[in-house]
Amino acid sequence: MSQASEPKKKKMSLSKRQNLTGWAFLTPATLMIAVMSFWPMIQAFILSFQKGKGNNLRFAGIDNYVRMFGDKVFMTSLWNTFFYLIIQVPIMLILALILAQMLNNKSLRCKGLFRTAIFLPCATSLVSYAIIFRSLFGVDGFINSILIKFGILNTGYNFLGNAGSAKAVIIIALIWRWTGYNMVFYLSGLQNIEYSVYEAAKIDGANPLQTFFKITVPLLKPTILLTAIMSTNGTLQLFDESLNLTKGGPSNATITMSHYIYNVSFKYVPNFGYAAAMSFLIFILVAILAFIQMKVGDKRD
Amino acid sequence: MTKTKRANALMYVVLIIVSLISVFPLYWMLIAATNKSVDVTRGKLLPGTAFMDNWKALFANSPVQEAMINSFKYAILLTICALVICSLAGYGFEIYYDKGKDAVFSILLMAMMVPFVATMIPLFRMFSDAKLLDTTLGFILPTISTPMIIMMFRQSARSFPHDIIEAARIDGLNEFQIFFRMFIPTMRSTYAAAMTITFMNAWNNYLWPKVIMLQDTSITMPMLVANLTEGYVTDYGVLMLAVLLCSLPTIIVFFVLQKSFAEGITGAVK
Numbered sequence: 209m210s211q212a213s214e215p216k217k218k219k220m221s222l223s224k225r226q227n228l229t230g231w232a233f234l235t236p237a238t239l240m241i242a243v244m245s246f247w248p249m250i251q252a253f254i255l256s257f258q259k260g261k262g263n264n265l266r267f268a269g270i271d272n273y274v275r276m277f278g279d280k281v282f283m284t285s286l287w288n289t290f291f292y293l294i295i296q297v298p299i300m301l302i303l304a305l306i307l308a309q310m311l312n313n314k315s316l317r318c319k320g321l322f323r324t325a326i327f328l329p330c331a332t333s334l335v336s337y338a339i340i341f342r343s344l345f346g347v348d349g350f351i352n353s354i355l356i357k358f359g360i361l362n363t364g365y366n367f368l369g370n371a372g373s374a375k376a377v378i379i380i381a382l383i384w385r386w387t388g389y390n391m392v393f394y395l396s397g398l399q400n401i402e403y404s405v406y407e408a409a410k411i412d413g414a415n416p417l418q419t420f421f422k423i424t425v426p427l428l429k430p431t432i433l434l435t436a437i438m439s440t441n442g443t444l445q446l447f448d449e450s451l452n453l454t455k456g457g458p459s460n461a462t463i464t465m466s467h468y469i470y471n472v473s474f475k476y477v478p479n480f481g482y483a484a485a486m487s488f489l490i491f492i493l494v495a496i497l498a499f500i501q502m503k504v505g506d507k508r509d
Numbered sequence: 510m511t512k513t514k515r516a517n518a519l520m521y522v523v524l525i526i527v528s529l530i531s532v533f534p535l536y537w538m539l540i541a542a543t544n545k546s547v548d549v550t551r552g553k554l555l556p557g558t559a560f561m562d563n564w565k566a567l568f569a570n571s572p573v574q575e576a577m578i579n580s581f582k583y584a585i586l587l588t589i590c591a592l593v594i595c596s597l598a599g600y601g602f603e604i605y606y607d608k609g610k611d612a613v614f615s616i617l618l619m620a621m622m623v624p625f626v627a628t629m630i631p632l633f634r635m636f637s638d639a640k641l642l643d644t645t646l647g648f649i650l651p652t653i654s655t656p657m658i659i660m661m662f663r664q665s666a667r668s669f670p671h672d673i674i675e676a677a678r679i680d681g682l683n684e685f686q687i688f689f690r691m692f693i694p695t696m697r698s699t700y701a702a703a704m705t706i707t708f709m710n711a712w713n714n715y716l717w718p719k720v721i722m723l724q725d726t727s728i729t730m731p732m733l734v735a736n737l738t739e740g741y742v743t744d745y746g747v748l749m750l751a752v753l754l755c756s757l758p759t760i761i762v763f764f765v766l767q768k769s770f771a772e773g774i775t776g777a778v779k
Binding site for chain 1: 516517520523524527528529530531532534535537538541549550551552594595597598600601602604605607610613617620621622623624625626627628629630631632633634635650651652653654655656659684685688709712713715716719720730731732734735738743745748749752755756759760762763764767771
């Protein structure tokens with residue numbers, strides 16, 4: 209009896225030791241996320257009920273949350289952010305899907321060249337591309353000089369000085385920068401789909417549109433969900449483009465939530481409590497939208 | 510037959526147009542960096558001769574060298590730390606899988622939803638108390654451990670054969686030796702993908718350094734480029750040269766690691 213149970217006991221302690229080693233592997237990363245993400249989040253929550261300038265804070269109940277809804281600039285930033293989200297994310301994802309399906313075609317020549325060209329914008333830094341687009345669309349920028357050359361305009365149009373066109377420029381820039389990034393995810397996803405499925409569809413006489421909706425979209429659903437959540441999250445936190453492309457202007461017409469929160473925290477007289485309340489609203493919005501997307505993603509199964 | 514031919518031709522036209530649109534702004538940046546500001550605004554699209562003048566003007570008026578060194582220092586250190594810590598965790602979550610660890614993993618994933626603007630203010634206060642403003646450690650600490658990279662490594666650890674681990678254990682390797690000697694060398698493409706993503710994110714990070722890098726000597730390249738647009742008159746030639754210098758490192762990293770990057774992403778999407 210004792211002889212039989214001994215190796216078992218030894219094995220138990222071995223697996224226990226391995227289990228502990230497992231915890232050792234993941235503890236540094238887990239602790240860092242706890243201290244650098246969750247702890248500050250709790251702090252931000254507490255801060256959002258406080259009022260005062262700089263570090264001189266006192267509790268004020270839900271004042272900050274009430275103030276938010278009467279703050280015209282914040283409401284504009286909220287609307288702008290959703291405007292970018294609703295227009296830009298669907299266009300970008302559909303474009304990325306179409307391009308991915310095209311590049312997945314086995315008979316396509318120069319595939320690598322196209323893929324590299326389309327992905328290249330993602331290798332440009334956010335500040336860089338924002339400034340490139342700012343320069344391209346400036347009053348004396350390239351786009352205006354071309355439009356004047358072809359006689360479409362007489363004088364430079366102030367794209368960034370008018371609310372509507374400034375928003376359009378931001379959306380164009382965002383699509384330019386991120387389409388290739390999402391396309392790479394779809395291309396990777398498509399590689400997990402047997403190519404013979406496409407060949408069979410072709411033999412059965414399916415047109416490209418049918419293959420797209422009947423094969424590509426359903427089979428890529430998990431990847432589409434992932435990119436939708438990532439893009440929504442990214443758009444709700446839009447900062448660099450608002451700051452560097454339009455500087456939030458003209459007169460805050462294109463400002464995003466993150467940009468306004470930055471201004472309230474560090475540009476104007478610091479009001480950390482109010483900024484924390486607004487940033488908490490972003491967190492709630494991100495959580496709600498991710499939840500909705502996951503629910504919708506599940507249902508189509 | 511003609512129908513498929515026409516569809517094919519259409520496909521090439523679309524791809525060529527999209528490729529041109531993708532490359533054009535970068536081509537324009539390159540051209541602008543070699544031209545005088547006046548020529549840039551005139552819409553010139555051919556290389557000019559003002560590159561050296563732009564170079565001298567840029568280096569004379571902005572701390573380009575310091576910003577370049579800072580950006581490389583921050584981004585490289587962050588990438589090394591992130592790869593080690595996140596791959597350890599991804600491996601740990603997958604290889605030593607149990608219910609407890611899985612629960613921890615689900616909680617960590619929630620950190621993906623935490624917007625940076627929300628943690629930015631408490632982090633700024635924490636770091637200013639800890640005297641971490643204007644330091645490399647201050648730059649790298651918040652983003653060393655990210656759920657996204659941990660998840661990538663966890664996914665790729667799924668394809669790491671358990672037989673190898675068992676064999677190595679019998680050979681007397683301890684758990685950490687297995688990780689460093691067996692896992693890391695076989696997962697090169699995942700490391701390359703994670704490295705590309707982390708390096709690019711670190712290099713491009715703009716909001717956080719803008720918050721904690723208060724002195725001119727600790728600014729990054731993106732901050733330097735953004736500062737150039739603060740003036741009243743913009744010299745497009747000089748500005749685009751700065752943009753070019755700021756973009757080159759990430760473009761080079763992308764080209765060098767492109768192939769393994771694609772492989773790594775494929776592994777992660779599976």
